[in-house]
Amino acid sequence: MMDIVLISCGKNLLMSQYFLSLSVCLIIFLRNRSIQENGDVKIEQKIDEVSFGKIFAICCTLMVLKSHSLKTFSQKYPPVKFLSEKDRKRILITGGAGFVGSHLTDKLMMDGHELTVVDNFFTGRKRNVEHWIGHENFELINHDVVEPLYIEVDQIYHLASPASPPNYMYNPIKTLKTNTIGTLNMLGLAKRVGARLLLASTSEVYGDPEVHPQNEDYWGHVNPIGPRACYDEGKRVAETMCYAYMKQEGVEVRVARIFNTFGSRMHMNDGRVVSNFILQALQGEPLTVYGTGSQTRAFQYVSDLVNGLVLLMNSNISSPVNLVMSRSQIQFLSEAQDDPQRRRPDIRKAKMMLGWEPVVPLEEGLNKTIQYFSRELEHQANNQYIPKPKAARMKKGRPRHN
């Protein structure tokens, strides 16, 4: 019976383990038979010897299994720096399985910190952080920040929120809840455990700006009842909450106003201009330009943003900081409502106080992103699923998160 169990275990293992299990079982079987053939051996002795043999076989199999799993675990992860207890921080990243969050997760893990990633997987994806699953410094929690969270941490990077216009407009109430109740919950957590919180705010707090370029002192020009208000106003009130908690409760806060960012792990259906244009170009479809196409933005590659976020978190600056491309045809579509016409950050503050500025040239970043989307398309084609770029319109009829 035991032999059969061992052999059937072997079927689920690698071939080498299978053969090892098989040969150990064979040895036991032969030994068993030789004992049977040797008529003068007592029956008790036979039972003792056989069970010893079987235990030996199980141990061998377990040892092979264990050494295999240890080997794969130690090989599986990207290299992680060793940090002493004193330098190692317990860090929470909300939205840590999303586009920016997962790159931040990579950096902080490789820097040697202990990470808890919280995500409700509305726009985030497990596959963005799956390469860390099982690592002793990493924990992934499926949790919505709209619900309170009770854990012990030293720093909180609060990134949870849909960020692409079609995504945040898809369920405006949910976007508002995430940015208001979600931010209140995370500030409450920061207050309770004495953690520092960095809010991922946005250039959208400037709305359709009347000054150009925008520095951090500009109060913005937002339509409070327009289709983008759920995000713009949600982030504005999130900033207000940060400073209320700082003044009233002494919570340490950092506020990054993030401008247009692109790179790998953007969702195929993200809907922002860079991913849309790349996807359309790769699929030989017309590039969709909303309105005249004369709108302007400042773009940064995701690795630059992530470096800026970490610098800001560990700086002593509590006030907001600004952190900051075929031959396809072009299809002009109607203008998106309240679409900011001109946007460019004034990043003198970040340069002067953090020593930060983007270093990845646009062309290099775009090349990396194009390669990423080509691989994604190949992967999707193999899975018989061809995604379509998402337009900045609200979708109806799909179940929504509450």
Ligand SMILES: O=c1ccn([C@@H]2O[C@H](COP(=O)(O)OP(=O)(O)O[C@H]3OC[C@@H](O)[C@H](O)[C@H]3O)[C@@H](O)[C@H]2O)c(=O)[nH]1
């Ligand atoms: O297919 C498209 C997509 C977008 N666009 C245009 O390209 C410009 C950029 O649009 P995106 O959707 O990429 O991004 P937006 O600048 O509107 O918002 C972004 O800004 C800053 C971030 O913090 C936010 O996450 C995101 O909302 C807009 O003028 C938009 O109308 C197109 O012309 N065609």
